[in-house]
Amino acid sequence: MASIIWERDVAEVYDATWSAMFDPAVLNPAVDLLAELAHQGPAIEFAIGTGRVALPLSARGVPVSGIELSPHMAEQLRAKPNADAVPLTIGDMTTTRVAGTFTLVYLVANTIMNVTTQPEQVDVFANAADHLEPGGCFVVEVIVPQLRRVPPGETARVFEMKTSHVGIETFDDLVGQIAWSHHWMEVQERLVRHSAPYRYVWPSELDLMAQLAGLRLRDRWASWAGEPFTSESTSQIAVFEKPARPGNASVQPAAFPVPRQAYI
Ligand SMILES: C[S@@+](CC[C@H](N)C(=O)[O-])C[C@H]1O[C@@H](n2cnc3c(N)ncnc32)[C@H](O)[C@@H]1O
Numbered sequence: 292m293a294s295i296i297w298e299r300d301v302a303e304v305y306d307a308t309w310s311a312m313f314d315p316a317v318l319n320p321a322v323d324l325l326a327e328l329a330h331q332g333p334a335i336e337f338a339i340g341t342g343r344v345a346l347p348l349s350a351r352g353v354p355v356s357g358i359e360l361s362p363h364m365a366e367q368l369r370a371k372p373n374a375d376a377v378p379l380t381i382g383d384m385t386t387t388r389v390a391g392t393f394t395l396v397y398l399v400a401n402t403i404m405n406v407t408t409q410p411e412q413v414d415v416f417a418n419a420a421d422h423l424e425p426g427g428c429f430v431v432e433v434i435v436p437q438l439r440r441v442p443p444g445e446t447a448r449v450f451e452m453k454t455s456h457v458g459i460e461t462f463d464d465l466v467g468q469i470a471w472s473h474h475w476m477e478v479q480e481r482l483v484r485h486s487a488p489y490r491y492v493w494p495s496e497l498d499l500m501a502q503l504a505g506l507r508l509r510d511r512w513a514s515w516a517g518e519p520f521t522s523e524s525t526s527q528i529a530v531f532e533k534p535a536r537p538g539n540a541s542v543q544p545a546a547f548p549v550p551r552q553a554y555i
């Protein structure tokens with residue numbers, strides 16, 4: 292398995308550590324777009340974590356379930372109000388199959404990169420495609436690798452420099468596309484030290500993985516608010532679609548009023 296299990300000490304402080312991601316200004320545009328793409332649902336979140344996105348999406352009336360590898364993250368989710376509305380399966384998103392088909396599968400917060408080999412990232416796409424009904428969408432939120440920001444001759448860069456959070460990423464294996472992110476964070480008045488490997492993945496590589504899984508790129512935006520994706524974009528919301536069966540008009544494309552990806 293190419294993912295590490297998030298342990299209890301990390302799970303217990305996840306929401307506090309990443310509180311900025313729970314800010315309604317950050318979360319609401321994501322939930323708005325996912326609700327729109329889900330139509331009536333059902334939806335499934337791969338790597339659901341503590342339910343940051345799934346719980347508000349469920350509160351909008353979209354039936355949501357989830358797959359999560361870490362029992363400790365799952366425990367945090369299960370302790371929250373209304374968590375019983377979100378069925379949860381402990382498993383690896385590369386292989387775990389939840390019964391039924393879904394109008395939306397989504398994988399956010401850079402978590403495709405937590406799977407640290409290319410074949411297993413390909414498996415995530417295949418598994419997403421297997422969960423989708425024809426016409427359904429697989430949504431991936433992931434950064435664009437920032438190798439251009441690494442100074443010449445160096446293998447690392449500081450990506451966060453606050454008194455409450457210092458973050459450094461090291462590009463350790465350019466062939467395997469393996470980097471590590473290292474964090475020193477002050478959370479609830481104590482120092483949290485966290486390091487993890489990730490496999491960075493290029494936009495075109497995502498498109499190829501989707502193609503291997505029988506999906507096609509429908510939209511790519513630079514943010515949940517629908518900003519155009521360009522060569523300068525540092526993150527992306529990619530929407531891959533499972534082709535609808537001929538004559539099946541039950542799932543319509545989202546009427547999101549923004550341009551499709553534009554490489555500028
Ligand atoms: C950055 S958190 C994101 C959690 C949640 N999606 C969110 O947006 O807050 C990454 C999550 O992915 C889970 N994870 C990592 N690899 C996984 C895998 N192969 N299958 C399922 N879950 C995985 C971790 O346990 C963790 O809960």
